[in-house]
Amino acid sequence: MEKLFSFQDNLLRNVKSDYKRYLYDAISFSERMIAIKGIRGVGKTTLLLQYLKTQNLNKSLYVTADHPWFYTKNLLDTAEEWHKLGGRLLIIDEVHKYKNWSSEMKNIYDGFPDMQIIFTASSALDIYRGEADLSRRVLSYSLHGLSFREYLIINKIAHCKTYSLSDILENHRAIAAEIMEQIASPLGHFKSYLRHGYLPFGTVKGNEQDYLTRVFQIIDACLAYDLAFINDYSAEHQSKIKKLLGILSETVPYIPNILELATQLQIGRNTLLMLLQHLEQAALINLINKTGKGFSALQKPDKITLENTNFCYALSNVPDEGSMRETFFVNQLRNAGRNVEVSDTADYIIDGKITVEIGGKSKKKKQIKAIDDAFVIKDNIETGIGNVVPLWLFGFLY
Known part of the structure; x- marks a missing residue:
């Protein structure tokens, strides 16, 4: 296993622990089997290696499922060999790249009760549905x-704390003032974040076009490899889902006409709805329904956005500014664990009770004036007043 130890040591020498992502402290590392899902490039490997650095390295092993070691070895045999050498922690990166991952992981869990297993997987992988x-x-x-807050921290612009949704809505003027003690002009940094700040490899000093090219490559790899491998796509399905994402990227936020879309792609309604589900599972889009409607696999969504604003810039030369606002808002709220639904009278309803209308600095209140617990979320303003809240503040929820 010397090759695996050497590979691990090389990775650990290059990992920094000066900042840990928001999820790190939320993980219950005492559990015997832990899965961490996320899109490519989001920082899953770094998080695992940061944890590994805190452990006894004589009993801890990191492997990646696409390592040449697994050309001739399987996961179960590797775990058994490692256990015999005294190993008590096995970290497996990119487990979705391993064909029989779920059955072998079950056997490792059941066969070595004193070994902890931590693994990462693509967002597209349904961990609870497999062979085992x-x-x-x-x-x-x-x-x-990254949230906007994390982007500021990683780029050493400001080190701000998180705020709850209720804090932001009720105390936004005081919060904005508090943040602006560290960062005098937040809007410029916010616009940069919308373009190239969502994934940890996009820094303020980097080349924006290089970043967007890499984001496009991540999207393409997710479609061509992750989704195709996990869902056993045919070449035709791969082509259709790429075309579908291309159509959506030009029109989001999109109120879908399912029959029109299906006709355009020359596929059936149910196949189209399945592909939309797969795109959401892969964290490439967000499907949003009207309040109280619920969601099922064969039900059409009421609105579609791309998952984050960087995807909009990677897939479109000049994304619509209004699209950016809604995409950012839905993304940050959902990432923070809030329920976002489409409103009949405004843009969205949060957690079934808070109505919001999103717009630019000239946005009026007429759509929400007769609604209790309603807010106008405005872009291009540093501070708000009353029920008018700056959009950028919702980047401090996590």
Whole structure:
């Protein structure tokens, strides 16, 4: 296993622990089997290696499922060999790249009760549905992209704390003033974040076009490899889902006409709805329904946005400014664990009770004036007043 130890040592030498992502402290590392899901490039590997650095390295092993070691070895045999050498922690990166991952993970869990298993997977992977039932064994977490707050920290612009949704809505003037003691002009940094700040490799000093090219490559790899491999796509399905995402990227936020879309793609209604589900599972889009409507696999969504604003810039030369606002808002609220639904009278309803209308600095209140617990969320303003709240503040929820 010398090759695996050497590979691990090389990675650990290059990992920094000066900042840990928001999810790190939320993970219950005492659990025996832990899964961390997320899109490529979101920082899953770094998080695992930061944890590994805190452990006894004589009993801890990191492997990645696409390492050449697994050309001739399987996961179960590797775990058994490592256990015999005294190993008590096995970290497996990119487990979705391993064909029989779920059955072998079950056997590792059941066969070595004194070994902890932590693994990462693509957002597209349904951990609880595989050849083996892991639902009673694994505790699963999702790692999302950077919040605006994290972007400021990583780029050493400001080191701000998180605020709850109720704090932001009720005390936004005081919070904005508090943040602006550290960062005098937040709007410029906010616009940069919308373009190239969602994934940890996008820094203020980097080349924006290089970043967007890499984001496009991540999207393409997710479609061509992750989704195709996990869902066993045919070449035709791969082509259709790429075309579908291309159509959505030009029109989001999109109120879908399912029959029109299906006709355009030359596929059936149910196939289209399945592909939309897969795109959401892969964290490439957000499907949003009207309040109280619920959601099922064969039900059409009421609105579609891309998952984050960086995707908008990577897939479109000149994304619509209004689209950016809604995409950012939905993304940050959902990443913070809030329920976002489409409103009949305004843009969205949060947690079934808070109505919001999103717009630019000239946005009026007429759509919400007769609604209790309603707010206008405005872009391009540093501070608000009353029920008018700056959009950028919602980047401090996590």
